[in-house]
Amino acid sequence: MDVAQYMRELGQKAKRAAAVLAKTDTQQKNAALDAIAEHMQARRDAIMAANQLDLDAGRDNGLDDAMLDRLALTPARFDGMIEGLLQVASLPDPVGEITDMAYRPSGIQLGKMRVPLGVIGIVYESRPNVTIDAASLCLKSGNATILRGGSESIHSNRAIAEAISAGLAAAGLPSEAVQVVETTDRAAVGELITMNGTVDVVVPRGGKGLIERISKDATVNVIKHLDGICHVYIDATADLAKAHAVAVNAKTHRYGTCNTMETLLVDAPVAEAALPDLVKAYSEHGVELRGCERTRALCDGVLAASEEDWSTEYLAPILSIKVVDGIDNAIDHINHYGSHHTDAIITESVTLARRFLREVDSSSVMVNASTRFADGFEYGLGAEIGISTDKIHVRGPVGLEGLTSQKYVVFGDGHIRQ
């Protein structure tokens, strides 16, 4: 098989489908999402059987338990995919929205219209449910999608792709609107991320290794997030009850998510008042603590943090703690060691809150709220295709709007430029 040729053909089909999707109305896109949900439901047994093939092969190939867990389509995850489709159907359609319409001094009337990006490539690992999540968001936002899942989930993805195709056909849309790369050849990814002029943006979904590789080699645009090294900074003016609640929630609500706090910063004047209770709470949750010398002097049971700890995303019940001297020290630490994802200050000072919001260079900055709020559902985007820690095009949780662009629309009445 000539992989380059195969991918080029996939790309050309996607481009043609994108032209159709760009002018498809909301009703027809929603009908397709509903029909895909129906076909998923009707093929539940076949898809689960295909998933079992992947799981068996994975076990034979020595995949570890975490990988196998991500690969498995449980009944609950299957229901989640169906629910996701219906939820995306219920979201407002961003395409065609015209904003900022106003007359210019020349007499022309100028506004902006929201439009799809075109062709979106998704590269992901293991989780077969990404196939449905990504396809539904791209479809609703009027984009054609090329999906490249991991080779370990190829049977599941093919079975899901058949349901998607059937749903698209039922709604009268081209089946090339959502295409699954049929080959497991790794060269296909290399092609996909360099198809400038065909693929408008690539979204990698998976571990840091995958995302780094793709960012490094891609010449098309990439929407990505690498790390979530999130901080909570407890300022000297903080209400310590709020500080306690937020700092515990930001770490212990879930350990494996990118918006989980990995480093707690505490202003020196309140370290003695705040830290012992927090250390006790974390210990009760079974969180391993690694602190600076000043932290360790105040609390028992805290290991010594190394320099590396300050730039580590644990994704685990581990927390690093540092006592800092004031907001400048805290902001410097966050901008230097953090990942520009989500950081919060706990303070009663409006002056310090304003400084923190402006000066911390992260996709979400918060005052007196848990970093765990940084996601598409909590932000009202309905669903998210990822959280961008880049500044170009889109920052923070990326929903339907992040998969669109805006073009200028101009009305005149025979207006010419003088």
Next chain:
Amino acid sequence: MDVAQYMRELGQKAKRAAAVLAKTDTQQKNAALDAIAEHMQARRDAIMAANQLDLDAGRDNGLDDAMLDRLALTPARFDGMIEGLLQVASLPDPVGEITDMAYRPSGIQLGKMRVPLGVIGIVYESRPNVTIDAASLCLKSGNATILRGGSESIHSNRAIAEAISAGLAAAGLPSEAVQVVETTDRAAVGELITMNGTVDVVVPRGGKGLIERISKDATVNVIKHLDGICHVYIDATADLAKAHAVAVNAKTHRYGTCNTMETLLVDAPVAEAALPDLVKAYSEHGVELRGCERTRALCDGVLAASEEDWSTEYLAPILSIKVVDGIDNAIDHINHYGSHHTDAIITESVTLARRFLREVDSSSVMVNASTRFADGFEYGLGAEIGISTDKIHVRGPVGLEGLTSQKYVVFGDGHIRQ
């Protein structure tokens, strides 16, 4: 000289300066712009003398007249630079603007704050005035700039850079906020466009060759426009007086600009009524016409257009003309042969106007208005760093807002995620 090392150092200095600029208030940024204007005025003779060195060297090196013209700082161009600085100072500061602030069901208050991108690299040819245009827009939007002009304008750029440095210092800002690459070694460009993690975006300004090279090799984000192959489509329902005025203006107002019409499409039912008068008007302006067979059957003095003509940006008094059959035919032609820059329909039909606006995939789409309106000044952006024909991050004329991003800001009162 170790160019890679030199560029890395330049990048690190720019990053530090960007952190300062991000928190600099509007008044201080405007003071810097005013001070740069003063220092430019005070060094007028020195800068003009430096420009003369470049012109002499250019002549010795056999630069053609067009190149030498772009290189020359005439008194009017010098005044234009000063005026540009003062104009950018007078524009509203986009940085820090908070929009869409609203309460979410969880009780958190969520909004978006506009922030600088960080470090912007500008790669340009010949025109020394780009040094001031780009520096002023980047400075006002809170970004640090690394400027890499052509080797042919190195003396002019260094002299202008001194005025910029002096102005920045006078306003108490770090001189590294605007840096000019001091080496003419081409490897410096290769470094600049691959400094991921340091350079946030590169804007190439110049000919198509330069922009293609940079887009191909860049791994950092690029804001660019390649071609302006703009169309005017005269629909069968058009008011022919408006059609005539717009079609003449779109071609003859200026020939060398990217928003100039390069191809005129005329719906068959009105071709006979519209074309002969237009051909006469173009001929009076000295415009060379290249038409399809149907155009040539209706009008004398029209050369035969080749397939290549439909995808050529003439930037000259040359126009291609094609008779088409209805709006589908016109839209297909534009999306296939055009450059997604600016396209206009002349029609009295609201139905066809709506279809054209939605289905033509260009950064500006217009109804009954000249394509020449597509620029930053006419759109009220005040000034532009370029016109983007990409869909990612920014489309169409790029002003101060296109040099910024938005981060999420969240206010709570000790809110935790349930």
